Amino acid sequence: TARPDETYTAKITLPEELANEYKLPTVNKEGTILRLRTDHLSDSISVEVATSNNAVQMDSIYYLVGTSRGKAYYSSTINFDKPTLKISKNIFPTGIVRISLLKGKRPLNERSVFVDHKDELEVKLIANKPAYLKRDSITLELEIKGRSGLPVQGSFSVAVTDDAQVKPDSLGDYGIGASLLLSSDLKGKVENPGYYLHGDSPDRLQALDNLMLTQGWIGYDWKDVFAPAAPPKFLAEKELKITGQVTNISKKPVEGAQVLISSQKPSFINTVSTDYTGTFTFKDLPQIDSGSFFIQAKTAKGKTRYFGEVSVDRFHPAPILPTFRDQLMPWYVNSDQEQLNYVLQIAKKTKEEFFKPSGISLNEVKIVSKKIIKGTFNRNGPGKADLIFDEKDIKESAVMDLYQLIKQKLPGFRVVMEDGLPTLKYNNYMVTIEIDQGPLPVRLNPNPTAEQLIEELSQFKIAGFVGMEVMYSRKYMHNYSRPPSTISYTGTQIFESQNRVRTLAFESEDIDLDQNMFGDTSNSSSQLVNREGYQARRRKSSGVSKPFYIIPFKKLPSYLDERINVLTNSLREVAVIGITTSQRVGWHRINKPDVVTYRPLPLMKPQEFYSPKYLVNPSDVAEPDFRSTIFWEPNVVTDANGKATLRFHSADNPGKYSVSLEGTSTDGNIASKKIKLIVGDQSGKTSNGKVN
Structure with a gap:
């Protein structure tokens, strides 16, 4: 029995005589x-x-x-x-x-x-043959019953994978039972959760109870349980509609305002009135895949009025953790044999001996042209960028602002705090943004944060964007950045450079450098002197005359330009994102509070997993079939008799296939089943050889 006047320590001895000690909580006298x-x-x-x-x-x-x-x-x-x-x-x-x-x-x-009530559904997966040939037709009969023996209707996912390329989940660690019943309701990572759910051995049951003792502590605050229920962050969307609010200058709702909505493609126009809370709702909207809606508020008599704001309830997705695409170590480190086989099969598809050519041989065709952004201010010239997104790409992104657009198009883009300053990064590159050959007018207060920079980037709506180009390779950066310098800066110089950007307020917008800072500059030589003089003044405190990034010619630098030129003795790789607008005059903030443009998320049709069907002679198909995932159907619905039928074809790899079924019945009971299929090493001779 533990005594309150003693302290207790747990000692864990590890291999190679290593030991860790952990102090246990103090023993209370009362409790x-x-x-x-x-x-x-x-x-x-x-x-x-x-x-x-x-x-x-x-x-x-x-x-x-x-x-x-x-x-x-x-x-x-x-x-x-x-x-x-x-x-x-x-x-x-x-x-x-x-x-x-x-x-x-x-x-x-x-x-x-x-x-455990042992109420898992009874599943039968029966193959039509004991073994199959390569590219052979496979049929699986599915039958599901409840614990009472009656047929069960439900929705189930069935996946078939090649054991040589995908490691089988023999313990059910990634099954629906281990996820819903165990892992999702425990804190921390559970190693081999499938072990705890199968079998009746005393050791397993004791291990399961020990798991409850070690990782079964509560995952929520009881104060939240007794507090009033918070409204859900994401409401159920049962129909396509747009809602928003009209307010006056005092931020009070405007009742009875006429709100007009229109779109060009497809042609659509409608008008509704706001209620007593100033809220408007548009229903029965046309389905659009990449267009936008124009919304304008007017008085009850249909006249224009200076409202305080017309806002739209926009979709705010759940936050996505930052990604970093650069690998820290080679992919094959700590790889298993299945992963190595998978990579090997991909390499085989490019080798000539695995092809069976037929038909007419065509000469090689190389596509070397790139997208061209009309009216681009790219310093390298049109089409000379590492990544190019035209107006069609921007519209199809279905996002509303610049931050969302860059996050979607550039995996690895993130906003981080670096050297105490909010910084744009694209993998290893530090990023700045130009718009129509000028700096992006980012407004930030002194001592800015990463959240403030994200919010500022979100203020730039993309409705007027016609192109976005990304430059980061040496091939395209020679006109944007200086070559690496051999100058070594002192700690004081670096600190002063960082502190100047940190304490400076960036509020100026689209100011002409020559006219606003140096008076009349009618000739190009004086413009060059003024520009270089300005850069020298800007870096006077640090004694530096050459930036990492070459600032656009006639514009005041924005925060991003100043940030990227903060001194450092480390190698700084620079990337530039160039935005082209439809007006080609840079960014200006539209001060029309009665007007708003809204681009909703497009409706997406479900995609179907491709599984080839060999209908004549499989050997006539030239391309080798080394699929790792042979078949996947995420929504197999059983009929009133609890039955369903699945059909697919095997690939070119002989061996064993794993068939995995996971899902639930309409009343929430779980089903999980795994079986094996055997595929021989001879080509199947069926009745037709084309691939659908």
Whole structure:
């Protein structure tokens, strides 16, 4: 028995005589104890509550609450004179059950157990042959029944993979049962979760209970449980509609305002009135894949009025963690044999001996042309960039602002704090943005943050963008950045350079450098002197005359330009994003509060996984078939008899295929099944050889 006057330490001895020590929590003299006992053969959970003499206050109410899957299934008050009770397992669904002891609304103790009703659906997957040939036709008959033996309707995913290229999930670690019933309801990573859910050996059941003790602690705050329910961040979208609000200069809602919506492709126009909260709603909208809607507010009599703001309820996606595409080590490090085989099969497809040529041989055709952005200000010339996105690409992105556009088109783009300054990065490159040969007028206060820079980039709507070019390779950066310098800067120079950008307010927008700072500059030589003089003044505190990035000719540098030219002794690789607008005059903020342009997310049709069908002589098909995933159907729906039929063809790799089924019935019961298919090494002779 632990004593309150002693301290306890857990010592873990690792291989090679390494040991770690962890101090255990201090033993309290007073408190409560919650002890649960459960047996997989028993139909109930035995609960025992123990308490010290002075731990319980007689004027307080103590509750015992049982929850599972985020829902309360059991609750009762505790009588400490009868500290032992039993709770029927039948009131809980299969999964993790948490029993909590509460004093009023404050939790005191909690213990988790796993309840298994053995209610997993019975699945039969029957192949039409004991073994198959290469490119052979395969048929699987699916039948699913419930625990009562009656047929079950539901939705199920079926995947077939080549064991030589995809490592089989033999333990079910990635199955729906391990995910929904175990991993998603526990803190931390669970190693081999499938082990805990299959079999009735005493060791497995004891290990499962130990897992509940170590990783089954609560994942939410009880204060949030008793607080009023918060509105969901993402509402169910049952129809295509646009909502928003009209407010006056005082930010108060405007009732009865006429709001007009229109689009050109397809042609559409409609008008609605705002309600007492200033809210307008447009329904029965046409389906568009890449277009936008023009929205304007007017008075009740249809006249133009200076409103405070017309806002649209826009879609805000869940945050995406920053990505970094540069690999830290070669892909083959720590690779398994299946992954190596997968890469080998891809390489085989490019070798001539695996092709069976037929028909007319055509000469090689090389596509060397690039997209051209009309009216581009690219310093290298039209089409001379590493990445080019034209107006069609921008419209099809279905995003609304510059930040979303760059995040979508440039995987690896992120906004980070570097040297205490918010910085745009594209993999290893530091990024600046030009718009119509001028700097992007980013407005930031002193001591800016990454969140503020993201918010500022989000203010630039892309409705007027006709092109975006990205330059980062040496081939295209010679007109944008200086070659690496051999100058070594002192710590004071670097600090002053960083601090100047950090404490400077960037508010100027589209100011002509020559006219606003140096007076009349009518000839090109004076322009050059003024520009170089300005750069020298800007870097006077650090004594530097050459930036990393060559600033556009007649424009005041923005925050991004200043940030990219902060001094450093490290190698700085620069990337430039060039934006071209339809007006070719740079960015200007539209100050029309009664007008807004909205581009909704497009409706996407479901994509179908491609699986070839060999209909004549499979050997007549020239291209080798080395698929790693042979077949995938994410939504197999069983009929009233609980049955469904699947058909596909094998590939060119002989060996074993793993068939994996995961899904749920309409009443929420889980189904999981795995079988093997055998494929021989001879080509199948079926009745037709073309590939669909």
